[in-house]
Amino acid sequence: MGRFLYRAEADGKPVSGIQDAASAAEALTLLKEQGLQSVRLQNDAMTAAMPLDTGGLADRDYAELRHYFQARHGLRPFLLMLLKQTWLLWLLAVPGAVFLWLADYRLWAGLLLLLPLTAAAIGLWKYRDARDFDAMLSAIALGHWQKASSLADRLSRRIRDESVAMELSVQRACLQARSGDLDRALAELTQWQPVMDMLMPGMFSAQQARVYLAARDHDRLLRCHRDAVAASDQDPSQTLDYALMEARYGSAPRAHCLLLEVDPTLLPEYGDGFVPWVEGVVALRQGRNEAAIVCLRDALDRLQSLASNPAVWCTLAMVGGDAACALLRLRHTDEAAAMVEAVWPVLSVHGDKEQLAALAPVLPARA
Missing domain, CATH: 1.25.40 (Serine Threonine Protein Phosphatase 5, Tetratricopeptide repeat)
Known part of the structure; x- marks a missing residue:
């Protein structure tokens, strides 16, 4: 069973959310049965099969955030979204703190301001991992292998989300394969095979294909893709x-x-x-x-x-x-x-x- 993020329309208004389903086809059918139109899924079956931590957000809010950050990267979009999420807290805290300060309750004024500041600090702390992950992907794209490897090692010590940790291992394996150490790359990936096999048939073969692509071993790349398609029932x-x-x-x-x-x-x-x-x-x-x-x-x-x-x-x-x-x-x-x-x-x-x-x-x- 996977968790498919979606965007759609209901009575002409945009809606977002998460639909539990065994496949993309089932997710689409279930959403249409709910009366939604113009349904578009936001993740594939393999991503949907991975553990999903919404961070306590409602399904709708999480799906909207995922879509927002898919096309917007960097500190400025993050700060704009953080302000959008916490504006009410600031609206209440700032005038309240000013009132308490003028009433000579300066300690309470400071404590009240700590609420939105703490929320912002927590958000920025979490953004650090996203920033470093994006920096790693940028380094990989530009061929800065040492920088990418260093960022991957740093992230591996901090990441606790299993889905992100798994993707990080795949990226590290691809880096190792690109540097010519294919055996080490496959060993890095194989440690996740039991988890991948449990989450979705064909997932391990699909990730192996990424490693062989990095190694430019096209014969084994094609074989792994064939295996992934067959195991996933032609996903x-x-x-x-x-x-x-x-x-x-x-x-x-x-x-x-x-x-x-x-x-x-x-x-x-x-x-x-x-x-x-x-x-x-x-x-x-x-x-x-x-x-x-x-x-x-x-x-x-x-x-x-x-x-x-x-x-x-x-x-x-x-x-x-x-x-x-x-x-x-x-x-x-x-x-x-x-x-x-x-x-x-x-x-x-x-x-x-x-x-x-x-x-x-x-x-x-x-x-």
């Missing part, structure tokens, strides 16, 4: 991930067939850009360059709203690189060069060897 998000990897490193016709099996309404909202990405890579592999650039531009447009999220930087860079390949084939050299320039800090680190070779005519001079 749509797992199938889409497999289709993308087949499109890039395996069979383009097979990727196309896999994509036909995916119901886009069952994908999380942030997955909207991945469908045209797969379509674009398949078209690129088949030499249909006009179709490829249309799909890849669509993918970039859909992903652009998440551009401030460092977890998406590698994806944006790869899509940008693919789009530049299509533009170069169509002899739009200047546009291809501009596309590469925009994503080069990340593409230079994570781009495929064949992709970078194809882009050689428009690579930045510093390359």
Whole structure:
């Protein structure tokens, strides 16, 4: 049983919440039976299967916060949301403290002000972990491996949330694989296998695939994705991930067939850009360059709203690189060069060897 976050409309008004269900399809059915329209899930089955700590927030508030921070990162959005959550406390505390101060109850005035200040301090203390996690993802995207490893070690000593600790271990395993220590990476991941197997069939294979991707072992990457899809009973998000990897490193016709099996309404909202990405890579592999650039531009447009999220930087860079390949084939050299320039800090680190070779005519001079 998973906990699926969703956004929808009820009587024309936006609503958010959490729906318990065994699959994305069941979650969507249950939500529609409640009379909700325009339902969009906010997480996939694998994420929904992980333990969810809402921090005492109501389901609606937690779902709204998750969606808010998915596209907004940094201290300023956090402070704005913190003010939104605590404005009533400040509204009551500040005038009350002023009144007590003027009435010569200065100790009580100070104690009253401590209430919103304490709430703000607790929020900022919790933000520290989110800040460091984002910094780790940024370092990974930019290829600053030592900084990323140091941040991962620091976080591992502080994180108590099991879901975050699990994701942190996967990130550390990917770092180790990228540095060439695949055995150590797999050992790091294997310690979580009993938990992953209990949470969702196929989860461990899907996470192994991420490690093999970091190691650039594409044969084992594809095998793990096949295993994950089979074990998860053709979960749509797992199938889409497999289709993308087949499109890039395996069979383009097979990727196309896999994509036909995916119901886009069952994908999380942030997955909207991945469908045209797969379509674009398949078209690129088949030499249909006009179709490829249309799909890849669509993918970039859909992903652009998440551009401030460092977890998406590698994806944006790869899509940008693919789009530049299509533009170069169509002899739009200047546009291809501009596309590469925009994503080069990340593409230079994570781009495929064949992709970078194809882009050689428009690579930045510093390359």
